[in-house]
Amino acid sequence: MLYAILCYHDEDTTGSWSREHDAAVMKKLTVVQEGLSKQGRLGPVARLLPTTSATTLRKNDPPVVLDGPYAETKEQLLGFYVVDCKNLDEALDVARDLGKANPGGAYEIRPVGYFTPGSAPK
Amino acid sequence: MTDTAWIDNALTSARPQAVGALLRYFRNLDTAEEAFQNACLRALKSWPQNGPPRDPAAWLIMVGRNVAIDDIRRGGKQAPLPEDEAISDLDDVEEQLAERLDGSHYRDDILRLLFICCHPDLPATQQIALALRIVSGLNVKQIARAFLVSEAAMEQRITRAKARVADADVPFETPGAVERTARLAAVAAMIYLIFNEGYSASGDIAEIRSPLCEEAIRLARLLLRLFQSEPEIMGLTALLLLQHARAAARFDSDGAVILLDDQDRSRWNSKMIAEGLALIDKAMRHRRSGPYQVQAAIAALHARAETPADTDWTQIDLLYSALEVMQPSPVVTLNRAVAVSKVRGPEAALAMIEPLAARLSNYFHYFGVRGAFLMQLGRNDEARVAFDRAIALANTSAEAAHIRMHIDRLMRDSALRGAKAGK
DSSP: OOOOOOOOOOHHHHHTSOHHHHHHHHHHHHHHHHHHHHTTOOOOEEEEOOGGGOEEEEOSSSOEEEESOOOOSSSOOOOOOOOOOSSHHHHHHHHHHHHHHSOSSEEEEOOEEEEEOOOOOO | OOTTHHHHHHHHHHHHHHHHHHHHHHOOHHHHHHHHHHHHHHHHHHHHHHOOOSSHHHHHHHHHHHHHHHHHHTTTOOOOOOOGGGGTOOHHHHHHHHHHSOHHHHHHHHHHHHHHHTOTTSOHHHHHHHHHHHTSOOOHHHHHHHHTSOHHHHHHHHHHHHHHHHHSOOOOSOOOHHHHHHHHHHHHHHHHHHHHHHHTOOHHHHHHHHHHHHHHHHHHHHHHHHSTTOHHHHHHHHHHHHHHTTGGGSBOTTSOBOOGGGSOGGGSOHHHHHHHHHHHHHHHTTOOOOHHHHHHHHHHHHHHOSSGGGOOHHHHHHHHHHHHHHSOOHHHHHHHHHHHHHHHOHHHHHHHHGGGTTTTTTOHHHHHHHHHHHHHTTOHHHHHHHHHHHHHHOSSHHHHHHHHHHHHHHHHHHHHHHHHHHO
């Protein structure tokens, strides 16, 4: 079974880390990741940019684009995609296509700051 | 992180919202600040034992308000802290309060708090000092250090600024759309001032003042979280991030200025650049351009260039010409001339800045840029005159040292030519 581990923290706190502190944290995490990676168990790892850079697509008919992160509590996080796009407009086009295939709910679109593709089995 | 660092962080994060709400209750800045201080004292006692409340800001507002009301009832007499039991069952109350104060209420509270700091009667330095004290919660000592003045002088400056704000009519009613937009613009300008206070420093002072840049970024992010669909606030945040990303590369070990062309670009902070670029991308979708977005777009073109030669100067020239229309100023034209010199050569650039001479006759950068253009044209004697004037107008020793470097090069050049002519 593959497990997704979703990371939560106060972005005011992580945002105020010095470059050195940030690098030290990332280094410690890399050690853990490398251990998993050697065993062929690590899938993609992503670090998202702050919520201020987020955009939300409400999958209404027609879909509505809203600035800011997904803020409702009545729906739950059910999955995620990582897609390579030229810019936000292109990412929104992808989200619209996905929304057509599966209306209802919302997508939050967040730029990824750090990414490793990983190699976990299917 | 030490045991209590999380409390400090939580208090700092909650501060603008809590003081803003308390100001709305009491309509008096001193009462609001004191109420917040009292609430913080109680938090320091209660949180280590009971753990952090679910909504620290709501907790602080609740406790701060109750303590202040008690104080007012007692006729302002100093009251001892009540027993912990008296404030231990806040959870239900806190929940009710959080529901009553929805996001939009908080939003206007924080905006109002920032807005009263940018009262037009206050000179820029007082606006900044007041905002750092009231909104950011820096203590007088920290602010005095950043401004290189004594604590007593800063204390006086802040007290005076506060008195002025207290005399003015602070608008407490919920602002209408037009009023809100006007407040937002004033607050954005003040945040940019705070940033520049940190950014324009050099040498040893740069290190002391760089927290001002970080604080400005924190405030810009706060504003962006409150006003998520304002492209100019996205632009402002992006601009600050993209400029601050270069901090580590802007000065050498002696504190001398390193120009953009000569900076070690591997020392630029790629994380801040990524965030800044993402924010501009987001802002552009709104098709409502503005000065912050344009300046951020210019900074982005520098950030995207892997080497100075990769810089898209044609695009920068275009962006500056757009900025000239939005915000006509000789300084903008001067900046544009630098881009023009790269695209069309120093002669065109020099012609562009000639008409600015009268208005920028006391501006260090005018003579620095003028000298550089003249030097590129081989008009060394005129360049020397411009550089001498620049040194006389330099604001910092780093600026003067930088111009002296140009003069040294001029002298080497002419010595070389003299030697050749002599042969």
